[in-house]
Amino acid sequence: xxxxxxxxxxxxxxxxxxxxxxxxxxxxxxxxxxxxxxxxxxxxxxxxxxxxxxxxxxxxxxxxxxxxxxxxxxxxxxxxxxxxxxxxxxxxxxxxxxxxxxxxxxxxxxxxxxxxxxxxxxxxxxxxxxxxxxxxxxxxxxxxxxxxxxxxxxxxxxxxxxxxxxxxxxxxxxxxxxxxxxxxxxxxxxxxxxxxxxxxxxxxxxxxxxxxxxxxxxxxxxxxxxxxxxxxxxxxxxxxxxxxxxxxxxxxxxxxxxxxxxxxxxxxxxxxxxxxxx
Amino acid sequence: xxxxxxxxxxxxxxxxxxxxxxxxxxxxxxxxxxxxxxxxxxxxxxxxxxxxxxxxxxxxxxxxxxxxxxxxxxxxxxxxxxxxxxxxxxxxxxxxxxxxxxxxxxxxxxxxxxxxxxxxxxxxxxxxxxxxxxxxxxxxxxxxxxxxxxxxxxxxxxxxxxxxxxxxxxxxxxxxxxxxxxxxxxxxxxxxxxxxxxxxxxxxxxxxxxxxxxxxxxxxxxxxxxxxxxxxxxxxxxxxxxxxxxxxxxxxxxxxxxxxxxxxxxxxxxxxxxxxxxxxxxxxxxxxxxxxxxxxxxxxxxxxxxxxxxxxxxxxxxxxxxxxxxxxxxxxxxxxxxxxxxxxxxxxxxxxxxxxxxxxxxxxxxxxxxxxxxxxxxxxxxxxxxxxxxxxxxxxxxxxxxxxxxxxxxxxxxxxxxxxxxxxxxxxxxxxxxxxxxxxxxxxxxxxxxxxxxxxxxxxxxxxxxxxxxxxxxxxxxxxxxxxxxxxxxxxxxxxxxxxxxxxxxxxxxxxxxxxxxxxxxxxxxxxxxxxxxxxxxxxxxxxxxxxxxxxxxxxxxxxxxxxxxxxxxxxxxxxxxxxxxxx
Numbered sequence: 001x002x003x004x005x006x007x008x009x010x011x012x013x014x015x016x017x018x019x020x021x022x023x024x025x026x027x028x029x030x031x032x033x034x035x036x037x038x039x040x041x042x043x044x045x046x047x048x049x050x051x052x053x054x055x056x057x058x059x060x061x062x063x064x065x066x067x068x069x070x071x072x073x074x075x076x077x078x079x080x081x082x083x084x085x086x087x088x089x090x091x092x093x094x095x096x097x098x099x100x101x102x103x104x105x106x107x108x109x110x111x112x113x114x115x116x117x118x119x120x121x122x123x124x125x126x127x128x129x130x131x132x133x134x135x136x137x138x139x140x141x142x143x144x145x146x147x148x149x150x151x152x153x154x155x156x157x158x159x160x161x162x163x164x165x166x167x168x169x170x171x172x173x174x175x176x177x178x179x180x181x182x183x184x185x186x187x188x189x190x191x192x193x194x195x196x197x198x199x200x201x202x203x204x205x206x207x208x209x210x211x212x213x214x215x216x217x218x219x220x221x222x223x224x225x226x227x228x229x230x231x232x233x234x235x236x237x238x239x240x241x242x243x244x245x246x247x248x249x250x251x252x253x254x255x256x257x258x259x260x261x262x263x264x265x266x267x268x269x270x271x272x273x274x275x276x277x278x
Numbered sequence: 279x280x281x282x283x284x285x286x287x288x289x290x291x292x293x294x295x296x297x298x299x300x301x302x303x304x305x306x307x308x309x310x311x312x313x314x315x316x317x318x319x320x321x322x323x324x325x326x327x328x329x330x331x332x333x334x335x336x337x338x339x340x341x342x343x344x345x346x347x348x349x350x351x352x353x354x355x356x357x358x359x360x361x362x363x364x365x366x367x368x369x370x371x372x373x374x375x376x377x378x379x380x381x382x383x384x385x386x387x388x389x390x391x392x393x394x395x396x397x398x399x400x401x402x403x404x405x406x407x408x409x410x411x412x413x414x415x416x417x418x419x420x421x422x423x424x425x426x427x428x429x430x431x432x433x434x435x436x437x438x439x440x441x442x443x444x445x446x447x448x449x450x451x452x453x454x455x456x457x458x459x460x461x462x463x464x465x466x467x468x469x470x471x472x473x474x475x476x477x478x479x480x481x482x483x484x485x486x487x488x489x490x491x492x493x494x495x496x497x498x499x500x501x502x503x504x505x506x507x508x509x510x511x512x513x514x515x516x517x518x519x520x521x522x523x524x525x526x527x528x529x530x531x532x533x534x535x536x537x538x539x540x541x542x543x544x545x546x547x548x549x550x551x552x553x554x555x556x557x558x559x560x561x562x563x564x565x566x567x568x569x570x571x572x573x574x575x576x577x578x579x580x581x582x583x584x585x586x587x588x589x590x591x592x593x594x595x596x597x598x599x600x601x602x603x604x605x606x607x608x609x610x611x612x613x614x615x616x617x618x619x620x621x622x623x624x625x626x627x628x629x630x631x632x633x634x635x636x637x638x639x640x641x642x643x644x645x646x647x648x649x650x651x652x653x654x655x656x657x658x659x660x661x662x663x664x665x666x667x668x669x670x671x672x673x674x675x676x677x678x679x680x681x682x683x684x685x686x687x688x689x690x691x692x693x694x695x696x697x698x699x700x701x702x703x704x705x706x707x708x709x710x711x712x713x714x715x716x717x718x719x720x721x722x723x724x725x726x727x728x729x730x731x732x733x734x735x736x737x738x739x740x741x742x743x744x745x746x747x748x749x750x751x752x753x754x755x756x757x758x759x760x761x762x763x764x765x766x767x768x769x770x771x772x773x774x775x776x777x778x779x780x781x782x783x784x785x786x787x788x789x790x791x792x793x794x795x796x797x798x799x800x801x802x803x804x805x806x807x808x809x810x811x812x813x814x815x816x817x818x819x820x821x822x823x824x825x826x827x828x829x830x831x832x833x834x835x836x837x838x839x840x841x842x843x844x845x846x847x848x849x850x851x852x853x854x855x856x857x858x859x860x861x862x
Contacts, residue, residue, distance in 0.1 A: 002532045003845055009781055010841045013600075013788045014834045021593055021830025029586045029823030031807035031816075063580045070576065126573070135576040141485070142812035143577065231328075238328045256321070262819045266328070 032058045037149060039171040044156065047170065051157025054150050059139060061154070071124055071136065079162035083108065091131075092119045102164035109155045113139040113146070195272035198265045202257065217252065219245040225274030233270045237261075315488025315814040316406040323818045324403055331403040332820040333832065338399050340795055340836045341843075342392035347510070347794070349389045350463040351518025352382040353436070355552050357456040364449055372444070374545055379437045381525050384847045386433060390426075404818075407809045411473060414483060414490055414497050422469050425462055432459040464511070471506050472498040477810050478801070479574045488813040501574045505567040512563050516556030517794065520786040521844060523549030527783035528848040530775070540773030546783050547612060547772075551688070553786055554605050558681055558751070562744050571804070578804050578811070587800050589826055592643050595673070597793040599637035602680050604785035606633055609687040611779035616694040617768045625690065632683045636676035644668030671728025674740040678721045678747045682714070685751050689758070696765040706761040710754055717746040791840055795833035799824075 037050065055061045055074075064071035072082065083105050087096050094111050096104040111118055116136035125131030139146045146154070149171045156166035192198035196211060205211050207218035224233060236243060240253035257266075325331060356378040363371030401408050412419060436455045443452035481500040482492030490497075526546035533539050572579035581587060610626045613619030642664055666672065698706070721743045728739040805811045807821045815821075824832075 002528060003849055005531075006528060006784055006845050007842060009784055010788050011838060013785055014792065014837055017593070017597065017789075017792050018830045018834040020596055022827040024589045024592065024826050026825040026827050027586055028825050028828075029803065029806065031821050060577060063577055070580070135572075137575065137577055143806070143808065234328050262822075 037171070039149065042171055044166055044170065047153045047156040047168065048160045048166065049157075050150075051153035051155070051160075054146065054154050055157055058150070059144060059146055059154060064136070072121055074158065074161075079158060080164075083158075083162050086119065086121070089119070091122075094118045102159055102167045105159055105162065105164055106155050106167045109158055110151060112136075113151050113154070192265050192268065195268040198261075198268045199272065201265070202261065202269075204269070207252065219248055221273055222276045223278040224276060226278070228274075230270050230274065233273055234266060237266065237269065313489060314484070314486075315410050315810060317815060318406040318817055320817050320819065322406060324405070325819075326403065330820060331818065335396070335399050335403060336832060337836055337839075338392055338396045340798060340833075341840060342389065342396045343798065344791055344794065344836075344840045345385055345389035345392060345843075346467075347514045347517050348521050349382055349386050350467055351514035352378050352522065353433070353456060353459050353463060354515060355518065356382075357453060357460060359548075360449075360453055360456065364453070370541075370544070374548065376440050377545070378522055379440070381522065381847065381851055383433075383437055384850055385844070386430075388843060388847075390430075393426075404809070407814065410488070410810070410814060411476070414476065414494075415473060416494055418469060418472075418494050418498070422466065425466050425469070429459065429462045429466060432462060467510060467514075468503075468507050469498075471510060472500070472503055474801075475502040475506050476500050478502050478578075478805055480810050480813050483813060485812065488810065502567070502570055505563075505570045509560070509563040509567050512556055512560050513794070514556075516553050516560060517787075517790050519549050519552030519554075519556055520783075520790045523553055523783040524787045524844070525549075525848050525851070527780035528845065529852065530780050531777060532852060536773055543615075543772045543775050546608075546775075546780065550605060550608055550783060550786070553790075554684060554688070557601065557605075558685070561677055561681070562748075565740065565744070575811075581806065582800060582804055586823060587803055589643070590796060590800055592641055593796060593826070593830070594793065595637075595640035597789050597796070598677075599640060599680075600789045601786060601793075602633055602684055603637065604782040604789070606630070606684055606687050608779055608782040609691050611775060611782070612691050613694055614776075615771045615774050616691075618694045618697070619691075622690040622694050629683045629687055633680055636680040636683075639667050639676040640673050640680075642667040642672075666729070669729075671725045671739060674728065674743055675721055675725030678743045679718065681747050682718065682721070682750055685754070686714070689754060692758070693762075695768050695770045696762050697768070698761050698765050700761055700763065703761060706757055710757055713750055713753055713757075717750040720746040787844070788837065788841060791837045792833055795836055796829070799829045799833065 042050070062075070065074045067073050067076060084100065086092060087098075087100065087104055087108060094108065096107040096111070099107070116134035116138060117132065120129075120131045120134045122131055124134070126133045126135050137144055140148070140151060152168035152171075156168050159166045159168075192201045199205055199210055205213035205215060207215050209215055209220050209222075228236070237257050240255065240257075241250045244250050261269075323331065326334065356375045359371050359375035359378065363369065363375060432455060436452070436459050439452060439455065443449060476497055479501040480488070480497070482494075482496030482498075483489060484491050523546050526542045526549055530539055530542040530546060533542065568579065568583070571582065583591070606629065610623070610629075613623050613626070644665060700706070724739055724742045724746070731739055803823045805816075806823065807816050808814065809816045
């Protein structure tokens with residue numbers, strides 16, 4: 001009896017915690033999606049726009065470069081004043097020392113990204129280092145891993161913001177846009193968040209009559225929820241040859257959905273299918 | 279029999295290999311080219327019957343960690359209680375320490391079972407990662423296995439020799455075995471921590487490729503190793519205390535005999551004391567860990583505190599607030615055990631105001647969850663008056679005040695059965711009051727200062743608050759020790775507690791367990807989409823940080839499973855002590 005009472009009490013306490021966790025904003029942290037960069041057709045306006053996206057996205061620059069005081073607020077500061085002032089700072093000993101103009105700003109910005117500790121703006125160094133060591137990560141190394149083109153794009157964005165004409169070169173058609181050579185190209189744009197998107201993403205309606213496609217390469221799935229349970233539906237997606245519907249051939253359906261799909265996407269599709277009317 | 283020289287050399291080599299497996303490994307790899315960390319593609323990850331590999335490992339790892347934390351912590355305070363028994367000559371301490379160990383014994387085999395399952399799941403589902411970790415830590419994993427064997431041997435000897443070595447010099451020998459047991463246990467935890475923290479802040483490997491270029495020791499003492507060691511060590515004590523408290527509460531509720539109930543009431547009080555004593559320094563160990571995370575990678579720190587995981591600290595506040603309220607409620611109920619309790623109970627409502635007020639400040643978010651219409655009406659996502667309560671200075675002030683007043687609840691109960699007889703008692707009391715007032719003013723003042731200092735120094739502003747809290751606690755204890763020497767003591771009616779108060783002792787392990795699950799989720803999520811941060815990417819289908827809701831649901835299922843296992847263990851302990859009467 002005590003066992004049951006304690007377990008029921010524990011369950012209620014746990015449900016309170018769980019309920020609270022479920023009413024907070026629900027955000028899924030997806031790996032950064034690699035942006036397709038068409039190096040052949042990118043003009044300077046495109047470079048600037050790309051730079052802005054990278055600044056707030058993959059580059060994760062705004063984690064620190066914001067109004068909370070961890071790093072200079074590059075989006076709010078008047079860069080036409082602040083950037084040239086860095087080059088004449090008595091402590092600055094970098095490649096753009098003694099230079100001025102847009103070209104010097106480009107050199108300074110690229111240097112800051114590759115060697116953040118080369119010059120640390122006063123008050124923004126790691127604690128106890130007297131502004132000689134920057135807390136900023138080297139952006140062309142992991143975990144940020146920006147490519148040369150991507151760093152150039154951010155430079156173009158900041159130069160433009162400072163009122164200079166960007167001086168960075170436009171990428172050539174054959175240039176590799178991504179930095180991480182280990183990337184095997186199987187990154188995706190993030191998981192589908194609803195069933196229809198998942199159906200579209202994995203091309204289910206190409207063969208099955210779903211979402212009004214009227215396709216007939218695969219069997220009709222209406223009323224499948226009454227014939228099969230969740231586990232069986234999931235199994236027939238992950239291992240389609242295990243059971244072939246009468247009148248259809250094996251090997252027509254891809255065998256690798258287990259590797260392509262996320263569990264959340266598989267669940268969305270299963271839920272969607274089992275609710276299909278007769 | 280005379281052995282030939284080559285045999286001696288071979289024997290020597292065997293000993294060297296056994297003692298220094300690193301050396302043997304290094305010799306074998308000397309000629310090989312340094313290889314980097316593996317970079318598996320999505321297709322390289324095995325999957326098991328359409329199940330989520332991460333959920334399997336998450337569940338098993340968490341169950342193992344809960345049990346291991348308990349099994350490692352209990353011998354720590356068991357030996358301290360045994361020592362108290364030896365020093366005071368009070369056999370109750372010795373019996374209680376023995377009973378602590380009895381519960382540990384029941385949980386030990388389950389810990390090993392889940393540990394084995396975890397190893398199996400990791401090697402089956404994440405073979406590339408485990409292969410790489412094996413390469414980095416080489417012989418250390420073998421040493422871990424040997425230490426586990428030693429832990430088992432010492433644990434069994436420590437428990438089963440209890441009554442055989444109960445008095446005189448034998449007792450000291452028995453405690454020495456306990457010391458070995460604790461040393462081995464802590465070493466095991468530190469080794470496992472090295473693997474987990476290496477994945478967060480790798481060292482001893484080439485930062486570009488992950489190739490192993492350093493020694494095992496270099497990989498072990500990575501930047502986050504010691505902060506996590508300290509945090510887990512302190513947290514385990516609090517956790518172990520909470521679980522044992524639940525055991526005492528279970529027995530208190532189950533037993534009918536007043537004497538037995540009195541014993542378990544006393545055990546519950548002591549366990550609650552251990553849990554809170556371990557809990558008080560925990561926020562400070564947490565500060566150090568977070569400061570080191572920031573120092574290692576500002577990006578990682580911001581991901582935790584200001585990024586996608588920031589909301590989790592609001593849930594953390596709910597959990598810690600729940601723990602504080604439950605522990606204090608239990609202490610307030612305890613005032614009914616003493617004759618002078620009534621004298622102190624009039625202060626309870628004020629303490630409650632501070633605890634509840636602090637709790638409310640702590641759970642106040644900086645940005646509110648609002649609809650567009652509500653944002654329009656409010657004029658932004660920050661409330662004019664409540665918004666300032668959402669930032670660190672307010673929360674640091676709240677948590678320090680909550681800790682100070684929780685300590686006051688303890689002090690009140692302790693004093694409720696003692697009347698000081700020293701001449702300077704009045705002056706001593708005034709000194710303690712002055713200590714509290716000065717400390718509280720300092721905590722509030724430092725909190726206000728936090729508002730006018732730049733963000734980077736806000737954490738620094740919490741240092742004087744921590745010093746004030748610790749000063750109040752430490753100096754009050756010192757003054758009390760001297761002031762209550764030879765004090766007139768009144769009877770403590772152990773067992774005079776309501777059933778309702780015992781449920782507060784169940785809230786503690788439930789909230790602690792959920793909190794540990796939540797913190798584990800945060801610690802793992804800090805690596806974002808990396809198995810080994812910046813070295814080896816996670817390309818599995820689940821390389822994303824789950825939503826708070828998804829994590830919360832998973833943690834609840836695991837916690838409920840753990841509670842079911844533990845209550846079953848309690849039930850078994852009671853069953854083991856039950857003897858059927860001889861038929862007449």
